[in-house]
Amino acid sequence: MKMLSTFLYGFYISFHPFDGFYELKHRRKKSFHAAIFIFILTIIIQLASVFLTHPLFSIVVGGRQNINVLQLIFTYAAPVLIWSVIAWSITTIFDGKATMKQIFTSTCFSLYPLLILQIIQIIISYVFTQNEGAFYYLLGTVSTIWVVFLVLTGMSVIQDYTMSKSIIVAICVLIGIVFFCFIAFVFYSTIQQFINFFVTIITEIYYWISQ
Secondary structure: OHHHHHHHHHHHHHHOHHHHHHHHHHOOOOHHHHHHHHHHHHHHHHHHHHHHOOOOOOOOOOOHHHOOHHHHHHHHHHHHHHHHHHHHHHHHHOOOOOOHHHHHHHHHHHOHHHHHHHHHHHHHOOOOOHHHHHHHHHHHHHHHHHHHHHHHHHHHHHHOOOHHHHHHHHHHHHHHHHHHHHHHHHHHHHHHHHHHHHHHHHHHHHHHHHO
C-alpha cells in the first residue's frame, strides 16, 4: 500500500514539484520501488503507443510487423539510465547532494506527465481526424516541456541547487551524454571491426587447411 501511495504521489509532484520532490527525498521510504514501477510502466505505455495509436497519427514507417521490440525497449530505457549515471557523475563535481538512486527516482517521477498524457493520446487518436490533429500533437509537446521542467525542478530540489544552476548542470549533463554516446559508438565499432577481422582470419585459415 505504501508503494501504491507513493506511486500515486506522482500526481502531486506533477503539479507541486518543489514541495513534492522535497517530500519524495526526505519522507517517502518506498519512492525507489515506485520509481522502478513508473519506469517500467512508462516503457510499456510507450510501446503501447507504437502499436495501438491509430495509423493516422502513428510514427511507424514501413508497417508494425517490422518493429524490433527489444530495440524499442532499449531506446526508451537508455535515456533515463544514461541520464541518471551521467547526472550523478556531473553533479558530484558541482557539489551535488543527491545519490544516483535519488537522481534515478526523481527522473522517473518526472516522467509522470508523459505517462498520463500518452495514454490520452492513444485514446484520442481514434477520435480525432487529421484536421483536428493539432491538439494531438500539442499534447505531445506539452508532455515533453512538462517532463523537462520536472527534471530540472527535481534536480534543483534533491541537489539543493538554484534553478539557474540546475539549468547549467543539465546542459553539462547533456554534453556528457553526447560524449558518452560517442565513446560507446567508437567502442562498439572497434569491437565489431575486431570481430569481423577475427572471423575473416579464421575463415581464411579454414579454407587454407581444407585445400
